[in-house]
Amino acid sequence: MTGGGAGPTLVLVVAVGVLVASGVSLLLERSLTRILLGVILLSNGVNLLILLSGRSGAAPVVGAAPGGTLSDALPQAMVLTAIVITFGFTAFLLAVSYRSWYLTGDDEVPDDIEDRQIVRQAERNEVTTADLGGEGPDADPEQVDPEPPRRRPRRGDGPG
Amino acid sequence: MPLPVVVPLLGAALTLLLSNRPWLQRSVSVACLCTTLAVAVALLVQAYRHGPVVVQVGGWPAPVGIVLVADQLAALMLVVSSAVTLCVLLYSVGQGQGETRETAPLTIYHPTYLVLTAGVTNAFLAGDLFNLYVGFEILLAASFVLITLGGTETRIRTGSTYVVVSILSSMIFLAAVGLVYAATGTLNLAQLAQRLDGLPDGVRLSLQLMLLLAFGVKAAVFPLSAWLPDSYPTAPAPVTAVFAGLLTKVGVYAIIRIETLLFPGGQVAGLLMVVAGLTMVIGILGAVAQSDMKRLFSFTLVSHIGYMIFGVALSTVAGLSGAIFYVVHHITIQTTLFLVAGLVEERAGSTDLRRLGGLAQVAPLLGVLFFVPAMNLAGVPPFSGFLGKLGLLQAGVAAGGPLPGVLVAAGAATSLLTLYVASRVWNIAFWRAPRLATAQPAVRLPALMVGATVALVVFGLVLTVAAGPLFDVTADAAADLRQRTPYVRAVLPDDAP
Numbered sequence A: 001m002t003g004g005g006a007g008p009t010l011v012l013v014v015a016v017g018v019l020v021a022s023g024v025s026l027l028l029e030r031s032l033t034r035i036l037l038g039v040i041l042l043s044n045g046v047n048l049l050i051l052l053s054g055r056s057g058a059a060p061v062v063g064a065a066p067g068g069t070l071s072d073a074l075p076q077a078m079v080l081t082a083i084v085i086t087f088g089f090t091a092f093l094l095a096v097s098y099r100s101w102y103l104t105g106d107d108e109v110p111d112d113i114e115d116r117q118i119v120r121q122a123e124r125n126e127v128t129t130a131d132l133g134g135e136g137p138d139a140d141p142e143q144v145d146p147e148p149p150r151r152r153p154r155r156g157d158g159p160g
Numbered sequence B: 001m002p003l004p005v006v007v008p009l010l011g012a013a014l015t016l017l018l019s020n021r022p023w024l025q026r027s028v029s030v031a032c033l034c035t036t037l038a039v040a041v042a043l044l045v046q047a048y049r050h051g052p053v054v055v056q057v058g059g060w061p062a063p064v065g066i067v068l069v070a071d072q073l074a075a076l077m078l079v080v081s082s083a084v085t086l087c088v089l090l091y092s093v094g095q096g097q098g099e100t101r102e103t104a105p106l107t108i109y110h111p112t113y114l115v116l117t118a119g120v121t122n123a124f125l126a127g128d129l130f131n132l133y134v135g136f137e138i139l140l141a142a143s144f145v146l147i148t149l150g151g152t153e154t155r156i157r158t159g160s161t162y163v164v165v166s167i168l169s170s171m172i173f174l175a176a177v178g179l180v181y182a183a184t185g186t187l188n189l190a191q192l193a194q195r196l197d198g199l200p201d202g203v204r205l206s207l208q209l210m211l212l213l214a215f216g217v218k219a220a221v222f223p224l225s226a227w228l229p230d231s232y233p234t235a236p237a238p239v240t241a242v243f244a245g246l247l248t249k250v251g252v253y254a255i256i257r258i259e260t261l262l263f264p265g266g267q268v269a270g271l272l273m274v275v276a277g278l279t280m281v282i283g284i285l286g287a288v289a290q291s292d293m294k295r296l297f298s299f300t301l302v303s304h305i306g307y308m309i310f311g312v313a314l315s316t317v318a319g320l321s322g323a324i325f326y327v328v329h330h331i332t333i334q335t336t337l338f339l340v341a342g343l344v345e346e347r348a349g350s351t352d353l354r355r356l357g358g359l360a361q362v363a364p365l366l367g368v369l370f371f372v373p374a375m376n377l378a379g380v381p382p383f384s385g386f387l388g389k390l391g392l393l394q395a396g397v398a399a400g401g402p403l404p405g406v407l408v409a410a411g412a413a414t415s416l417l418t419l420y421v422a423s424r425v426w427n428i429a430f431w432r433a434p435r436l437a438t439a440q441p442a443v444r445l446p447a448l449m450v451g452a453t454v455a456l457v458v459f460g461l462v463l464t465v466a467a468g469p470l471f472d473v474t475a476d477a478a479a480d481l482r483q484r485t486p487y488v489r490a491v492l493p494d495d496a497p
Helices: A010-027 A032-052 A073-104 A113-124 B003-017 B022-050 B072-095 B109-125 B129-147 B153-184 B189-198 B201-219 B227-231 B237-262 B269-288 B293-314 B317-348 B364-378 B384-399 B402-431 B447-465 B467-483 B485-491
Strands: B053-057 B066-070
Touching: A010 A032, A032 A073, A032 B153, A073 B129, A073 B153, A113 B227, B003 B022, B003 B109, B022 B053, B022 B066, B022 B072, B022 B109, B022 B467, B053 B485, B066 B072, B066 B109, B066 B189, B066 B485, B072 B109, B072 B237, B072 B317, B072 B447, B072 B467, B109 B129, B109 B237, B129 B153, B129 B237, B153 B189, B153 B201, B153 B227, B189 B237, B189 B485, B201 B237, B227 B293, B237 B293, B237 B317, B237 B467, B269 B293, B269 B402, B293 B317, B293 B384, B293 B402, B317 B364, B317 B384, B317 B447, B317 B467, B364 B384, B364 B402, B364 B447, B384 B402, B384 B447, B384 B467, B447 B467, B467 B485
Parallel strands: none
Antiparallel strands: B053 B066
């Protein structure tokens, strides 16, 4: 805390902890909607943390209260900026997750190409042939690394 | 002085309005970036001759208001980044990016690109921690749009990983900003430099680690780098090029800044060295296993971040100077290589090594354009990559001790492996007999694309020729960074020690 004034209340500190913890655990999910909820909780937790970093007190308007009892205005200004930024990111992530559902009927984030290649090679007990420049069994990448089949709903179906 | 930030932002607004007049839009973008480059050069000259240039935006004095500071490091990064963004913009104009094409059906490319530039310059010039955060967010928001450009399935898949990881690192950064403010009551970098010294060691260390964690994700330092090789390659070639050149380097710049200005003394030097070594070796081993040019270069990108972190970890003047030189070199070379990969894709329809072959015969100019920067990256004398690595390794040897010794060995091994990777791409894609993909009828590459790539290759060669004067500038910048007083005195003229 900066200088005197009242310290942060335990309730708020615990709230930050709970928000961040649940946000992080949601972030570990594979579905983009849950990740989105995780981002929202996490960002609210962090914003609360910033708010806690300044001194608490009366509204920071000159003349509203005696000089020493005003709250710190700077974290409030910062948290406003941070809220706007996270709002934008949330909207973008929502758009990505909608687009993902629109394209594939699912908003899960699939494995990347590398993982799929390694899994396939492990299943067939193959050796990678990157060095041979395509002389090996995986000569044509589009034949051997197809995207995994997906359910493609008609437009209008709900995501659930 | 605030021009490098303001001009691209205004340009972004203007290009958004002009979105149905492609020619006007392009000329506005190019004019904006030319202005930025000119201002950046002027700032570098000013900073080199007279010390850091400081502007108090809005007229509020330093610890209260927002300051933009261009010391030699910031100005140098600004010059290189504006030059590179300008070349990439010309390249994308040549490619027709942002026009109505299947891959990019929208006219938002130019505005977003300019916003990205504004974010990068803002991050370089930021004089306080929160402004640095805002700079990062501006460039991230723009990069989100660029990486999912067109919204195809693969771009959405890789983009969502990138978006989530970036948001998470921003959250860590933001939490660190809040904690720094709680501990010190200021966010002005110069004032922090004075106040952080008075904190208890434990608090100081945890703040430092949190900031390093946030910047480490952005710079793609090894345990935090897994997102990069997956997300970069699917974006359009110019986007990948500018991301690879600049975004990770903004993270490296932030690490250099906080390690020298806020937390000098090398409390975590050991940790940084271990991480740097792992980044180098594991990154390059990843590149060895790749069979796609773009993915392969993404791994070399991760790997060579290790060199810069090594220089920072040494925290001697020679080490820092080497790191700064390496950042300048690497921005240029890595961008060039991705642009060449884009040209290969344009010419042969693929960047997959299993489908390429005989390009040196079919397109000799492309061969030269690939060969020079690839050898430069690998550190073959006399190119700038060699000089940068030499500078870093000499600094490592001069530092002495077992850990820097191991790092020097790892650096040399990484350099050799990079040479192996580069020559493998050369042998397969350019040297062997033409394959199916390359045998298709010749496509004429747009002159502007080739021209922009040639310009960057030449810029890389200029770095080699002008390495002497450049090393003078970086050594000077490093000395200033180590002293700290020039920066602090420039921002807070009244109460500098």
